[in-house]
Amino acid sequence: MKKKLFIFILISLIMFTLAVNLGAVNIPFTTVWKIAFNRVANFEIFSESWSKGMEVIVWKIRFPRAILGFITGGALALVGVFMQAVTKNPLSDPYILGISSGSAAGAITAMFFNLGGFSVEGGAFLGAFLATIIVIRLTRGDYSSGRLVLTGIAVSAIFSSLINLLIYWVKNDSKVRNAMFWMTGSLGGAQWNKLLFAGVVLILGVIIGMCLCKELDLLLLGEEEARILGIETEKLKLFLIILSSLLTSSVVALTGTIGFVGMIIPHMTRKITGASHRELIPISVIFGGVFIMGADTVSRIIFIPEELPIGIITSALGGPFFLWIIKRGYNFGGKRC
Numbered sequence: 001m002k003k004k005l006f007i008f009i010l011i012s013l014i015m016f017t018l019a020v021n022l023g024a025v026n027i028p029f030t031t032v033w034k035i036a037f038n039r040v041a042n043f044e045i046f047s048e049s050w051s052k053g054m055e056v057i058v059w060k061i062r063f064p065r066a067i068l069g070f071i072t073g074g075a076l077a078l079v080g081v082f083m084q085a086v087t088k089n090p091l092s093d094p095y096i097l098g099i100s101s102g103s104a105a106g107a108i109t110a111m112f113f114n115l116g117g118f119s120v121e122g123g124a125f126l127g128a129f130l131a132t133i134i135v136i137r138l139t140r141g142d143y144s145s146g147r148l149v150l151t152g153i154a155v156s157a158i159f160s161s162l163i164n165l166l167i168y169w170v171k172n173d174s175k176v177r178n179a180m181f182w183m184t185g186s187l188g189g190a191q192w193n194k195l196l197f198a199g200v201v202l203i204l205g206v207i208i209g210m211c212l213c214k215e216l217d218l219l220l221l222g223e224e225e226a227r228i229l230g231i232e233t234e235k236l237k238l239f240l241i242i243l244s245s246l247l248t249s250s251v252v253a254l255t256g257t258i259g260f261v262g263m264i265i266p267h268m269t270r271k272i273t274g275a276s277h278r279e280l281i282p283i284s285v286i287f288g289g290v291f292i293m294g295a296d297t298v299s300r301i302i303f304i305p306e307e308l309p310i311g312i313i314t315s316a317l318g319g320p321f322f323l324w325i326i327k328r329g330y331n332f333g334g335k336r337c
Contacts (some may be wrong), residue, residue, distance in 0.1 A: 001279050004272065008286040012070065013294075019066040019293045024305050025057060032058055060192075068190040068198070069296045070289035072251040073203045073261055077269075077288025078209060079244040080262025081281060086237050086244075087149055093263035094248045097148070097241065098155030102131025105159040105166075108179045112170045121194070123254040128249030132154055132242065141278025148241075184309035185258035187296050196252040205247050206285055208306045211256040212236075213277040220275065258311050261288055268321065291317075 020032045027050075035058045039177020049057075087096065094100065107120045140150045153201040163183070167176055196303035209216070215236055218226040223233045265288045266280065273279035292330040302308060 001274075005178075005286075008258050008283055008290070012286050012290050013194050015293045015297075016070065016288045018295045019069065020058060020062040021091070021147075022297055023057075023062065023300050025054070027054060027058060033061055036063065039280070050100070058280060059189075064192050065187045065190040065296070066293055067195055068187050069197065069293040070292030071198050071202050072255050072258065073288035074204065074260065074285035075198065075247045075251045076261040076292075077265040077284040078202070078205050078238075078244070078281065080266045080288075081171045081277070081283060081284050082209070082216075082240045082244050083217050085159060085277075085301065088220060089149055090267065091263065092149070094244065095156065095257070095259070095262070097135050097152040097245065098131045098159060098243050099128050099248045100252055100257045101156040101163070103128040103158035104135075104183055104257055105162045106130070107253065108163055108166055108183075111179060112166055112172075112175055124253035125249050126251065127159070127216060128245055131159060131212070132245040134139050136238070136241065139306070152257055166310050171286065183311075184255055185256040185311035185314070186307075186309055187255055187292075188307065189254065194254055198254060201247055201250045205243060206281060208243065209277065213281070217275070217279040256309075258314055260314050260322065264318050264322045265291060 017029055017032060020025055021029055023134065030052050031054065033244070034052065034057050035055050036050075037045050039059050083092040083096050084090065084091070084233065089096075103124040104127065107124035110120050112122025134155050135148070137149050138155075139147055163179075170176060207337060215226070215231050218229060218231060219233065219236065226233050267286050269280055269284040269287050275281055292314070294308070295317060296310050299308040299310045299313045
């Protein structure tokens, strides 16, 4: 595991550097890290051979954007791991419970109507919380795969209808364009002061997931086996649903909806690590972070100076990858499907 983890960390550092380096203005790799070291140390370790404008691009725009990309990809991949364990459904992803649609509806409501200065992020959290409560109440403690997935689909459809109604109702082209761009995902709003909460939630999610590795392995193998070994499966599933909701809403509030990541990354990682969550969780998080940073970099450079919504890129990359996984087969819960 250590070797695989080291390789993925190295890949993530390379991708992070590329994400900061590439764009409408290409900045040399050495300059990127010289600026970073000077800023972190708050001291001129390297003499400034770059313009102030270049430093602003690197430190205030691209660094937080790349970090947000890593946090977003890591969180969505981690939730995908959790949801696939809860539902034992290979199509499960962070949006299976309607959390994304609820978060989007809350954010767009706050965006369209200035409700006492309620922020877009606040609206997204409120929408995600409401969607989670509805799903928990409707399942009535029955978190079986079929009931949970069907409830999530229904809740997602309701909130999606609400979003379309809001877009139709509000006759403001600028707000509608912003809403549509937000719905397809963007890291353009990344700021240093917005990264802390999502980063802390991701770290806590990884720590909790690593502590529950054994339980997650048993949950994938079967609920009966897990119960025989003393695991309270319903309580575990409820806990994972709430944790997944928190993880999803923390990034959706900042980036909008970004699809496919939580669905395909865990399956791709299982090709490398197998089904054991002790390896699956950390490498899925890093892999997801690399995937989003790469997709965001492509979205910024493919039509310079225009920027594509990142959701378009993840769908274009994720769809074929997932079809390839289905064709080749994948390991899920220790069984080849």
